[in-house]
Amino acid sequence: MDFEQLAVAPAASPVWLQDFHAASRSALVGVPWPDRKTEAWRNTSLRPLTDESFNDSTMTGSSDPSEYRIDDLNSRDVVFVDGQYKPELSDETPSNVNVVKLADASETEAQLIRSSLGTIVPVSQHFAQLNGSRLNDGIMLRIRGVVSQPIRIVWQSNSHGSLNHRLLVLMEPGSQATLIEHFCGIGRAFTNSVSEFELAENSHLHHYRLHLEHEAAIHVGGCHARLSANASLSGFHLGTGSPLKRLDVTVNHAGAGADSRMVGAYLPKTKQRIDYHICAEHSAPHCTSESTFRGIVADEARAVFNGRIHIHPGARETEATLDNKNLLTSYKAQVHTKPELEIYNDDVACAHGATVSQLSEESLHYLRSRGLGPDAAYRMLNFAFINELLDGASEPPLAEYLRTRLQNWFEQEAP
Amino acid sequence: MLSIHDLYASVDETEILKGLSLEISDGEVHAIMGVNGSGKSTLGHVLAGRPGYTVTSGSVRMDDQDLLELEPEIRSRAGLFLAFQYPVEVPGVTNLEFLKAAVEARSRHYGEEPLNASEFLKQARGICDAVNLDQSFLRRGVNEGFSGGEKKRNELMQMMLLQPKVAILDETDSGLDIDALQVVADGVNSLRAPDRSFVVITHYQRLLNYIEPDYVHVLVGGRIVRSGDKSLALELEEKGYRWLEDEVA
Numbered sequence: 001m002d003f004e005q006l007a008v009a010p011a012a013s014p015v016w017l018q019d020f021h022a023a024s025r026s027a028l029v030g031v032p033w034p035d036r037k038t039e040a041w042r043n044t045s046l047r048p049l050t051d052e053s054f055n056d057s058t059m060t061g062s063s064d065p066s067e068y069r070i071d072d073l074n075s076r077d078v079v080f081v082d083g084q085y086k087p088e089l090s091d092e093t094p095s096n097v098n099v100v101k102l103a104d105a106s107e108t109e110a111q112l113i114r115s116s117l118g119t120i121v122p123v124s125q126h127f128a129q130l131n132g133s134r135l136n137d138g139i140m141l142r143i144r145g146v147v148s149q150p151i152r153i154v155w156q157s158n159s160h161g162s163l164n165h166r167l168l169v170l171m172e173p174g175s176q177a178t179l180i181e182h183f184c185g186i187g188r189a190f191t192n193s194v195s196e197f198e199l200a201e202n203s204h205l206h207h208y209r210l211h212l213e214h215e216a217a218i219h220v221g222g223c224h225a226r227l228s229a230n231a232s233l234s235g236f237h238l239g240t241g242s243p244l245k246r247l248d249v250t251v252n253h254a255g256a257g258a259d260s261r262m263v264g265a266y267l268p269k270t271k272q273r274i275d276y277h278i279c280a281e282h283s284a285p286h287c288t289s290e291s292t293f294r295g296i297v298a299d300e301a302r303a304v305f306n307g308r309i310h311i312h313p314g315a316r317e318t319e320a321t322l323d324n325k326n327l328l329t330s331y332k333a334q335v336h337t338k339p340e341l342e343i344y345n346d347d348v349a350c351a352h353g354a355t356v357s358q359l360s361e362e363s364l365h366y367l368r369s370r371g372l373g374p375d376a377a378y379r380m381l382n383f384a385f386i387n388e389l390l391d392g393a394s395e396p397p398l399a400e401y402l403r404t405r406l407q408n409w410f411e412q413e414a415p
Numbered sequence: 416m417l418s419i420h421d422l423y424a425s426v427d428e429t430e431i432l433k434g435l436s437l438e439i440s441d442g443e444v445h446a447i448m449g450v451n452g453s454g455k456s457t458l459g460h461v462l463a464g465r466p467g468y469t470v471t472s473g474s475v476r477m478d479d480q481d482l483l484e485l486e487p488e489i490r491s492r493a494g495l496f497l498a499f500q501y502p503v504e505v506p507g508v509t510n511l512e513f514l515k516a517a518v519e520a521r522s523r524h525y526g527e528e529p530l531n532a533s534e535f536l537k538q539a540r541g542i543c544d545a546v547n548l549d550q551s552f553l554r555r556g557v558n559e560g561f562s563g564g565e566k567k568r569n570e571l572m573q574m575m576l577l578q579p580k581v582a583i584l585d586e587t588d589s590g591l592d593i594d595a596l597q598v599v600a601d602g603v604n605s606l607r608a609p610d611r612s613f614v615v616i617t618h619y620q621r622l623l624n625y626i627e628p629d630y631v632h633v634l635v636g637g638r639i640v641r642s643g644d645k646s647l648a649l650e651l652e653e654k655g656y657r658w659l660e661d662e663v664a
Binding site for chain 2: 360361362363365366367368369370371372373374376377380381383384385386387388391
C-alpha cells in the first residue's frame with residue numbers, strides 16, 4: 001500500500017477544493033508508507049489497516065444518533081453518519097455559530113476556509129494529507145461571541161467502509177465555546193479524521209475529543225490547534241483501544257500569552273493498541289502549556305505515548321509541563337512512553353515526567369480491609385486513577401456520562 | 416470474642432511477633448502498649464490480613480471462625496475493623512462512594528437489603544457531624560489532602576458506619592491535638608457496647624484517660640510480658656518501659 005494510491009479525490013468538487021485535493025496529493029508524492037523504521041510509527045503497526053480492504057459501505061446497524069445522547073448536557077449536536085454531514089439529524093446551532101459544509105461554501109467562506117484549512121495540521125502528518133486529498137464532506141464551524149450551550153460533533157460510524165472526517169473550527173477574536181467531538185457507533189470502519197482549530201486573539205475553547213467507537217474500528221487521525229495571542233485551549237481526550245488507533249494532537253502557541261491545558265486518558269485492553277502522539281509547539285513568548293495523560297493498559301494490550309515539547313528560539317519565558325502516568329494491570333501489558341523535549345531558548349521552564357506502575361498493594365489492602373472484595377477494590381482504584389482527571393471537567397453532565405462509561409468499562413475489566 | 420494463641424509472625428523473614436497470646440471477651444477494652452518496634456502495629460496488620468505479614472505459627476479465632484484463614488475483606492465483613500495508623504489516600508474516589516461501597520459489600524455478603532441512597536447519605540452526614548468533620552469531606556477524595564487529625568477522624572467515621580464487633584485502633588492518638596483526641600475518644604466511647612470489643616494500640620498513657628481500658632498489656636519483643644488494669648499504664652508513664660525490658664532480659 002502507498003499514500004498516493006489511496007489519494008483518490010472525490011468527483012464534482014468546487015474548484016478551490018479540487019486545488020486543495022491536488023496540493024494534498026502532491027505532498028504525498030514519493031512519501032513511503034510508514035513502517036517500523038519510521039520513527040513516529042516505531043511502536044505502532046499499520047498492518048490492521050493494510051490487511052483489510054475497508055470498502056464495504058453497507059450500514060451494519062442503526063443510525064439513530066439518540067443512542068449516543070449525553071443526558072442533561074443540553075448540547076447542540078452536529079451529526080455525521082459515516083463521514084456524511086446529516087443536517088436533518090442535527091440541531092439548529094445558535095445564531096453565533098455558523099455551520100458550513102465545505103463543498104457548499106460561498107466564495108467568501110471558501111476564502112476564509114482556505115486561509116486556515118490544512119495550515120494548522122503539520123505538513124509532516126501524511127495521513128492528514130491523505131485526508132485532504134480525499135476531502136469531500138467536511139464542515140467549517142465559525143464561532144463568534146460567547147456560545148453558552150456546548151456544541152457536540154457526533155462522528156457516528158455504522159459501516160465497514162473507509163471514512164474521511166474533516167472539521168475546521170474558526171474561533172473569532174474574544175469568542176468562547178465548548179466543543180465536544182464524540183466518536184461513536186457500531187461500525188468497524190477505518191476512520192481518517194482531521195480536526196483543525198484556529199483560535200484568534202483572546203478566544204477560549206474547551207475541547208473534548210472522545211474516542212468511544214467500536215472496539216474493532218480503526219482510527220488514524222488527530223486534532224491540531226493554532227493559538228493566537230492570549231487565546232486559551234483546554235483539551236480533554238479519552239480513547240479506548242482497537243486493533244489500531246493512532247491519534248496525533250498538536251497545539252501551536254503562535255501568539256504571545258497563549259495558554260493550553262491538555263488532559264487525556266487511554267484505556268486499551270485485550271490485544272488492543274492505542275497510540276497518542278501529542279505535541280506542544282511554542283513559537284511565541286510568554287506562553288504556557290500543560291499536558292497530563294494517563295493510561296491503564298490491561299491484558300495483552302499495548303499503548304504508546306509520545307509527548308513532545310518544542311520550544312522555538314523566540315519563545316522566551318515559556319512554561320511547559322508534560323506528565324504521563326501509566327498503570328499496567330497485567331504482566332503482558334506494555335506501554336512505550338517517551339518524552340521528547342526540543343528547546344531552543346534558555347529563558348524557559350520545562351518539566352516532564354513519566355511513570356509506569358501497577359496498582360499499589362497498600363491501597364488495595366486498605367479497600368479490602370473495609371470489606372470490598374479484591375475485584376471491587378481493583379475496579380475502584382482503576383476507576384479512581386482516571387476519574388481524578390475528570391474532576392476538572394467544565395461540563396459536569398459530560399463528566400457524569402463518562403464516569404458511568406468508565407465504571408461499566410472497569411466492570412468488565414476485573415481480573 | 417477474639418482469642419489469640421501463641422502467635423508468631425514475620426515481615427520480610429524477620430520475626431516480629433514471638434508467641435503472643437491474648438483473650439478478649441465481649442464488651443472489653445484492651446490497651447496494648449510498648450516501645451517502637453515491639454510489634455504493636457504488626458499485631459494490628461496481622462489481624463487485618465495485610466499482605467507481606469506471614470503468620471508462622473499460632474492461631475487467632477474470632478467468635479467461632481479461624482480468622483487467619485479468612486481473606487481481609489471477609490474478616491472485615493465478619494466484624495473486624497482496623498483503624499490504620501497511616502490511612503491510605505485514594506484520590507479519584509469520594510469518601511461517600513467509598514463508605515457506600517464498604518457498607519454495601521457487607522450488606523450483600525449477609526444477603527441484606529442495601530440502604531437506599533438517601534438514608535445512607537443521611538446516616539453518613541450524621542456521623543460526619545459526630546466526628547466533627549465538615550460534610551464537604553464526604554465529597555472529597557478518600558483521605559486526599561487530609562491533615563493527620565482529619566485522617567484519623569475519617570477512620571473513626573468508617574468505624575462508626577461499619578459497626579464492627581472487634582475494633583483495633585492502631586495509634587489513633589498519634590499526631591492528634593487534645594481537641595481531636597477528645598473527639599476520637601468520644602466516638603469510641605459512644606460505640607462501646609456489650610457485644611463490641613476494642614484493642615487500643617498506643618504509646619502513651621494519655622489516650623487512656625479518655626478511653627478507659629479494662630486491661631492494659633505491655634508488649635516487649637513481640638509478646639505480652641505484663642498485663643494489668645489501667646494502673647499499669649500509669650506505672651509505665653511514671654517509670655518508662657525500660658524496667659520491664661530489663662526484667663524480661
